[in-house]
Amino acid sequence: GAVVSQHPSRVICKSGTSVKIECRSLDFQATTMFWYRQFPKQSLMLMATSNEGSKATYEQGVEKDKFLINHASLTLSTLTVTSAHPEDSSFYICSASAGPIYNSPLHFGNGTRLTVT
Amino acid sequence: AQKVTQAQTEISVVEKEDVTLDCVYETRDTTYYLFWYKQPPSGELVFLIRRNSFDEQNEISGRYSWNFQKSTSSFNFTITASQVVDSAVYFCALSEEGNTPLVFGKGTRLSVIA
Numbered sequence: 001g002a003v004v005s006q007h008p009s010r011v012i013c014k015s016g017t018s019v020k021i022e023c024r025s026l027d028f029q030a031t032t033m034f035w036y037r038q039f040p041k042q043s044l045m046l047m048a049t050s051n052e053g054s055k056a057t058y059e060q061g062v063e064k065d066k067f068l069i070n071h072a073s074l075t076l077s078t079l080t081v082t083s084a085h086p087e088d089s090s091f092y093i094c095s096a097s098a099g100p101i102y103n104s105p106l107h108f109g110n111g112t113r114l115t116v117t
Numbered sequence: 118a119q120k121v122t123q124a125q126t127e128i129s130v131v132e133k134e135d136v137t138l139d140c141v142y143e144t145r146d147t148t149y150y151l152f153w154y155k156q157p158p159s160g161e162l163v164f165l166i167r168r169n170s171f172d173e174q175n176e177i178s179g180r181y182s183w184n185f186q187k188s189t190s191s192f193n194f195t196i197t198a199s200q201v202v203d204s205a206v207y208f209c210a211l212s213e214e215g216n217t218p219l220v221f222g223k224g225t226r227l228s229v230i231a
Contacts, residue, residue, distance in 0.1 A: 034218045043208065043223045044162075091160060095219070106152070106212075106219065108162040 003027055004096050006109025013084055013116055021079045021112045023094035029074035030096035035067075038091040038111075047092075050077045084116040119144045121211050123222035130199050131230050137195045138225045140209030146170075148214040151185065151192045156224070157205045165207075168192065199229045 005024045013019050023033055031052050036044040048069050049057045056069035066088075068080040077096075081088055093111040120143040130136045142151065153165040166176065168185055176183045180197045196203055206226045210219040 041226075044219075044221045046218050046220070049218055093160075093162065095162075106167075107164070108154075110159075110161040113160065 004107040004109045006094055006112055008112060009110060010113045015085055015116055016083055018080055018082045019084055019114060021092055023077045023109050025075045025096045028098040030098060033071060033077040033094055033096040035079050036093045086116045089114055089116045119211050119213055119220050121209050121220055121222035123209055123225050125225045127226045129228040132201060133198050135195060135197050136199050137193055138207050140192045140222060142190050142211045144211060144213055146213040150212045152210040152219060153194050154208045155205045201229050201231050203227060204229045
């Protein structure tokens with residue numbers, strides 16, 4: 001079964017509103033979670049690295065004020081798309097591991113398909 | 118900088134054919150990890166394999182096999198006797214030592230026709 005739960009799986013919102021996406025590790029503690037974005041028929045692009053108890057590290061070109069990431073506990077990270085616009089419509093997917101990738105598998109959530117109208 | 122190249126954008130095969138998906142990577146690290154994921158139309162990423170840079174043994178899992186060649190920086194994936202259910206986008210990915218995020222290739226869309 002899924003070890004990383006992502007919610008919601010689909011969301012449609014109006015332009016200008018904010019949307020929160022949750023990523024939970026179900027049976028392990030994730031000190032680090034990663035947020036990716038995937039446009040249709042494109043690859044997954046890393047948006048940010050989320051560390052529990054500290055500020056997220058954003059990739060170049062990703063607006064941190066627009067994509068707010070909070071990693072308040074070892075099992076939950078949230079991504080909030082603020083003042084969403086149609087160009088933010090995309091597939092967002094999180095991943096998490098219990099530790100370094102050399103000895104911990106990296107699990108992905110099932111993704112959230114965001115449509116901004 | 119790490120980089121993953123999947124030169125095949127789309128592949129179409131007839132059911133029961135064998136198909137190989139290519140993956141070439143670049144990294145300056147001596148310790149790194151290579152992955153293959155399957156992404157069916159529903160969108161979720163299905164983990165297929167993880168291989169570290171010190172293990173060059175080829176691996177077989179059912180109809181799937183992987184050929185890791187450090188000399189050519191390749192980590193190719195072969196599906197034997199393909200089935201319609203294998204139709205998906207397949208991503209090769211690389212992570213360098215430590216808890217670094219995965220860098221994905223652009224993916225190869227495989228269509229298996231009955």
